[in-house]
Amino acid sequence: MNEIVHRKNRHVDAVLSGTVNAHDVTTGFERIRFEHCALPELHLDDIDLTTRFLGFxxxxxxLISSMTGGPARAQEINAILAEAAEILGIALAVGSQRVALETGDSHGLDRRLRQHAPSIPIYANIGAAQLNKGYGIEELQRAVELIDANALILHLNPLQEALQKNGDRDWTGLRAKIGHACNGLDVPVIVKEVGFGLSAAVARQLADLGVAAIDVAGAGGTSWSAVEGELSDDPKTRRLAETYRDWGIPTAEAITSARRTCPDTPVIGSGGVRSGLDAAKAIRLGADLVGQAGAVLRCSTQSVEEVITHFDTVIEGLRLACFATGSTDLEALKRAPINAA
Known part of the structure; x- marks a missing residue:
């Protein structure tokens, strides 16, 4: 377990280094251009950015997307993020709770987190591959109860695990187990990738299993192939990781295909979202919620104020996109004219 803690600490260091982003694949947001409205006929301050998602x-x-770190680091980061999310009125997803569940030491991933954020939705998080290693409804429910979560995220990361030393190699039979989790838990189940994207076919399979929402987590931001290559001492693994640095479905494409294939399933657009304009494009393409992780990690290691400042800029960027397209609210933004290069 100490090895897992050490690896998660190194994950944070790798992302903070700025050297593990995708190189040749982009999110695809740069190819989407809104049609400018020079006569918006609305007041900037009246634009309504509120939304309902899974009952909140x-x-x-x-959404502040799942981040990871060793115990002491994770405790500090999550406390900062929870307090900021509460002030901002946005959703928060925690990183993997495997260490907390298997060691009995929550390292801050307990109900203390809820004290920082009493009113916003908090999402628990477990790797779906753990369902093939003895995790069942009892373990998933414990992850939820540890932090008084409003939903559970099951994350999919087969390529990352394949490149990871002692990573999870057995991904057989997981569809049925995900379906069992959806039926057996008393909170909604969200399924997400970690940065390689969900295809239309997988999104449809997940929707048919009864997942409450899908987070496409597309390519174009942090490359978890590159992260694992950064951590590896094995030359072969490092070469393979670099080969697969740009693997995945660009975020814009993943959002579009998920919305088209699963018209009635809530979609979270994440993966390389860097600005409020990116968020606006994600919403226009079909996302109901927009997640950020890597873009907010550095300020999450500093202070609540830095996180709030970051998201204030994102929110104002999103508001400006609404204003410049003549959109009074998010539903109008979803219909705003766009051009795709």
Whole structure:
């Protein structure tokens, strides 16, 4: 377990280094251009960014996506993020709770987190591959109860695990187990990738299993192939990781295909979202909520104020996109004219 803690600490260091982003694949947002409205006929301050997601009203359609770290680091980061999310009125997802579940030491991933964020939705998080290693409804429910979560995220990361030393190699039979989790838990189940994207076919399979929402987590931001290559001492693994640095489905494409294939399933757009304009494009393409992780990691290691400042800029960027397209609210933004290069 100490090895896992050490690896998660190194994950944070790798992302903070700025050297593990995708190189040749982009999110695809740069190819989407809104048609400018020179006569918006609305007041900037009256634009409504509120939204409802899985039963909660949020002040903006934003999710602080799952981040990871060793115990001491994770405790500090999650406390900062929870307090900021509460002030901002947005959703928060924690990193993997495997260490907390298997060691009995929550390292801050317990109900203390809820004290920092009493009113916003918090999402628990476990790797789906753990369902093939003895995890069942009892373990998943414990992850939820540890932090008084409102939903559970099951994350999919087969390529990352394949490149990871002692990573999870057995991904057989997981569809049925995910379906069992959806039926057996008393909170909604969200399924997400970690940065390689969900295809239309997988999104449809997940929707048919009964997942409450899908986070496409597309390519174009942090490359978890590159992260594992950075951590590896094995030359072969490092070469393979670099080969697969740009693997995945660009975020814009993943959002579009998920919305088209699963018209009735809530979609979270994440993966390389860097600005409020990116968030606006994600919403226009079909996302109901927009997630950020890597873009907010550095300020999450500093202070609550830095996180709030970051998201204030994102929110104002999203508001400007609404204003410049003549969109009074998010539903109008979803119909705003766009051009795709």
């Amino acid at each position: 009203e949020l002040s903006a359609p934003l």
